[in-house]
Amino acid sequence: MGPELRSWKEPHRLVLLAIAIGIVVFAALTMRWDWLPRYSGKLVSGVGTTLWLLFLTSILGFLLAVPLGLAQAAGPFWLSGPARAFCTVIRGTPLLLQLWLLYYGLGSLFAYWPEIRQSWAWPYLRSAWPYGVLALTMSFAGYEGEVMRGAFAGVPKGELEAARAYGMSPLTAFRRIWLPRAIHRALPTLAGETVLQLKATPLVATITVVDVYAIISRVRQDTYLTYEPLLLLALIYMMLTGVLVVAFRWLEAKVPVKSS
Amino acid sequence: MLDWISGFAAWELLALQPPGWGGVLLAGLAVSLQVAVGGYMLGFLIGICGATGKLYGGPILRDVLDVYTTLVRAVPELVLILLLYYAGTDALNQIMILIGAERTDISGLAAGIFVIGVVQGAYQTEVLRGAFKAVPYGEIEAARAYGLSPFQVLRRITLPGMLPHAVPGLSNLWLIATKDTALLAVVGVAELTLVTRQAGGSTKHYFLFFFAAGLLYLMVTLLSNVVIRRVERHARRGMPAVR
Numbered sequence: 379m380g381p382e383l384r385s386w387k388e389p390h391r392l393v394l395l396a397i398a399i400g401i402v403v404f405a406a407l408t409m410r411w412d413w414l415p416r417y418s419g420k421l422v423s424g425v426g427t428t429l430w431l432l433f434l435t436s437i438l439g440f441l442l443a444v445p446l447g448l449a450q451a452a453g454p455f456w457l458s459g460p461a462r463a464f465c466t467v468i469r470g471t472p473l474l475l476q477l478w479l480l481y482y483g484l485g486s487l488f489a490y491w492p493e494i495r496q497s498w499a500w501p502y503l504r505s506a507w508p509y510g511v512l513a514l515t516m517s518f519a520g521y522e523g524e525v526m527r528g529a530f531a532g533v534p535k536g537e538l539e540a541a542r543a544y545g546m547s548p549l550t551a552f553r554r555i556w557l558p559r560a561i562h563r564a565l566p567t568l569a570g571e572t573v574l575q576l577k578a579t580p581l582v583a584t585i586t587v588v589d590v591y592a593i594i595s596r597v598r599q600d601t602y603l604t605y606e607p608l609l610l611l612a613l614i615y616m617m618l619t620g621v622l623v624v625a626f627r628w629l630e631a632k633v634p635v636k637s638s
Numbered sequence: 639m640l641d642w643i644s645g646f647a648a649w650e651l652l653a654l655q656p657p658g659w660g661g662v663l664l665a666g667l668a669v670s671l672q673v674a675v676g677g678y679m680l681g682f683l684i685g686i687c688g689a690t691g692k693l694y695g696g697p698i699l700r701d702v703l704d705v706y707t708t709l710v711r712a713v714p715e716l717v718l719i720l721l722l723y724y725a726g727t728d729a730l731n732q733i734m735i736l737i738g739a740e741r742t743d744i745s746g747l748a749a750g751i752f753v754i755g756v757v758q759g760a761y762q763t764e765v766l767r768g769a770f771k772a773v774p775y776g777e778i779e780a781a782r783a784y785g786l787s788p789f790q791v792l793r794r795i796t797l798p799g800m801l802p803h804a805v806p807g808l809s810n811l812w813l814i815a816t817k818d819t820a821l822l823a824v825v826g827v828a829e830l831t832l833v834t835r836q837a838g839g840s841t842k843h844y845f846l847f848f849f850a851a852g853l854l855y856l857m858v859t860l861l862s863n864v865v866i867r868r869v870e871r872h873a874r875r876g877m878p879a880v881r
Contacts, residue, residue: 390698469813470859471852472820475831479852482838483845577714584824591716604728608721612713619712 409606417597424590425614431579431589435511436572439518444557446519447526461523468520474581477513481506481585510582518575525567529560565633569626573619590614659837659847666833667854669747670819673829676751678815681758682808688763689770703763710760716821722753723825746827750819758815765807769800801873809866816858830854 449461468476488494488503502508533556541551580591590611597607688707691699710718727744773796781795823832834851838844 388697391701394698394701466860467852467856471855472817472831474820474823475834475848475852475855478831478835479845479848482835483848486842486844573712577716580714580716581821591714604724605721608717608724612709612717612721615714615717616709616712 405609410601410603411606413597413601413603413606414610417593420593420596421590421614424588424593425618427587428576428579428589428591428618431507431510431514431582431587432572432576435514435579436518436575438511438515439575440522440568442515442519443522443526444561446523447528447530447560450523450527451530465520465523465527468516469524473513473517473578474584476517477510477581477585480513481509485509506582506585506587509585510587514575514578514582517578518571521574522564522567522571525564525571526560529563530556532563533559562633565630569623569630572626573622576618576622577615659833659841662833662837663830663847663850663854666828666830666851667858669827670816670829670831671858672747673750673754673819673822673827674812674816676747677754677758677819678812680751680755681762681811681815684755684759685762685766688759689766692763692767693770707760707763710757711764715757715818716824718757719753719821719825722756723749726752746822746825749825750822750827750829753822754815754818757818758811761811761814762808765811766800766804768807769804770796772803773799802870802877805866805870805873809862809870812866813859813862816862817855820855 446461446465449457450465453461485503494500494503537555537559538551541555542548546554579589583589583592583595586592594607594611598604601607688703692703695703726749730744777795777799778791781791786794819829820831822829823835826832830851834847838847841847
């Protein structure tokens with residue numbers, strides 16, 4: 379946003395801006411937006427569900443990515459093998475397929491077990507969102523686990539040796555040196571991964587989780603409009619992406635980085 | 639209670655002939671691959687034009703391309719696919735009416751290639767722009783000083799020079815393209831993920847079919863990785879090894 383904003387007063391940019399405003403005004407005047415007030419409450423709660431899914435699965439996924447990366451970077455073969463296989467499978471198959479495998483496949487398997495059907499977990503297992511959370515978490519963990527593997531492997535050996543030389547136990551050295559340095563190295567990828575995660579969340583609407591995408595789908599069914607709801611949806615996601623990018627830029631500015 | 643184990647092991651459902659669904663799955667895989675290859679190539683075309691436009695175009699062209707790449711990368715692929723699918727087929731029908739022809743039903747395959755291509759184009763523009771910029775300008779100047787024509791400079795200096803920088807990004811985008819084709823299931827293109835769900839729905843053996851489809855996707859990815867490694871080694875010959 380920096381270089382574009384700095385010079386937005388150039389004449390050709392003013393013309394482009396005028397054209398853009400013209401298109402927006404044209405769309406607002408000639409397209410049908412009368413459904414908007416009726417659904418505004420639902421839309422807000424849909425955005426809430428999307429954000430809730432995004433943050434929960436990103437945080438859980440990152441917590442899972444740390445052991446996955448560590449296992450691949452330094453684990454024995456019986457740990458690094460499964461971790462690498464997990465990352466390969468997650469990264470090698472479409473998220474939509476994983477989601478449907480969990481929801482339809484696992485969901486239909488659970489129904490065969492009377493023990494599960496009578497247990498306290500059944501009301502949760504029968505609803506859709508646990509499968510959505512699980513699939514999105516595993517997806518984030520798979521992609522970020524690969525990043526964390528590189529981050530753990532990239533921490534200079536000398537720093538770890540220095541920690542040992544100061545008498546830190548392996549656990550302390552991991553907690554105080556290795557993990558913080560690895561997370562520091564992985565931070566720049568986190569913004570991009572989170573934006574990708576945001577763009578993956580609408581897939582859960584295909585298994586009946588009611589996020590903002592599902593609300594828009596309902597609007598489309600109710601009003602028989604094609605473009606207006608979808609354009610609004612694109613606008614909502616663009617704004618969410620913009621907020622995420624700005625927030626991460628602010629966060630990264632808080633973390634001191636020694637530029638080489 | 640052990641029903642689901644026998645259910646999972648109903649391998650005869652994967653047979654290639656009609657009682658089994660194996661042939662249907664493979665046909666779906668073929669559609670997926672066609673959309674991926676077509677969309678990727680269309681995206682490469684857009685990417686080459688977009689990258690040259692961003693680097694050498696006028697200020698207006700550059701801003702318009704910036705808007706294109708930013709918009710496409712900020713909106714979920716699923717939403718873009720819906721928008722472009724409806725907008726693309728609508729626009730084509732309008733044109734058909736304008737030139738006096740009949741309304742036509744656009745095949746899902748063509749629409750899918752168009753949609754994946756437009757999405758891929760935005761990402762490939764950025765990758766190729768970075769790769770073009772990585773070629774040292776001195777090399778291009780030296781080539782010009784030796785009397786090479788602009789086309790020769792492109793063929794002999796710029797393209798081979800940018801290739802090692804473009805291959806990692808481009809191969810990553812190929813893998814993304816193969817997986818993005820699954821999203822076309824939402825608009826009803828009969829690609830692998832959608833036919834898998836249909837197979838699971840009519841036999842109730844969801845787990846078996848999704849597992850089989852997952853293996854097919856994984857095989858595509860792993861085979862691509864083998865090819866990519868070869869291409870990368872070829873593109874990077876004579877360059878220092880990466881860390």
